[in-house]
Amino acid sequence: MKSKPVMTFQPGSKSAEFDPAQTVLEVALSTGIGLSHSCGGMASCGTCRIEVIRGVERLEPRNEVEAEMASAFGWRSDERLACQTLAVDGLVVMVPDLDMGED
Numbered sequence: 099m100k101s102k103p104v105m106t107f108q109p110g111s112k113s114a115e116f117d118p119a120q121t122v123l124e125v126a127l128s129t130g131i132g133l134s135h136s137c138g139g140m141a142s143c144g145t146c147r148i149e150v151i152r153g154v155e156r157l158e159p160r161n162e163v164e165a166e167m168a169s170a171f172g173w174r175s176d177e178r179l180a181c182q183t184l185a186v187d188g189l190v191v192m193v194p195d196l197d198m199g200e201d
């Protein structure tokens with residue numbers, strides 16, 4: 099049986115299996131990772147910004163709305179919107195200001 103693809107969230111090195119065509123935001127939320135997403139994944143708030151540590155070269159290019167936001171904020175190529183980025187196997191991302199859910 100083929101195993102599912104896996105990506106990893108930092109800080110904390112939390113690995114998550116995912117299904118094809120899931121966005122990084124969807125993977126995070128289904129794994130219980132407190133990734134901000136104020137606009138609900140509509141590509142309008144920017145709160146789901148992540149930094150790609152490994153695998154950026156295998157990601158799909160930014161779509162139009164993400165490219166507009168990246169340009170407006172001057173983001174580096176490794177800064178992506180989790181709600182607009184499809185997860186790929188082996189991807190490692192940093193979630194800035196991650197709510198670790200700790201007491």
Ligand code: FES
Nearest residue numbers: 139141144146181
């Ligand atoms: S959740 Fe708002 S831009 Fe991604």
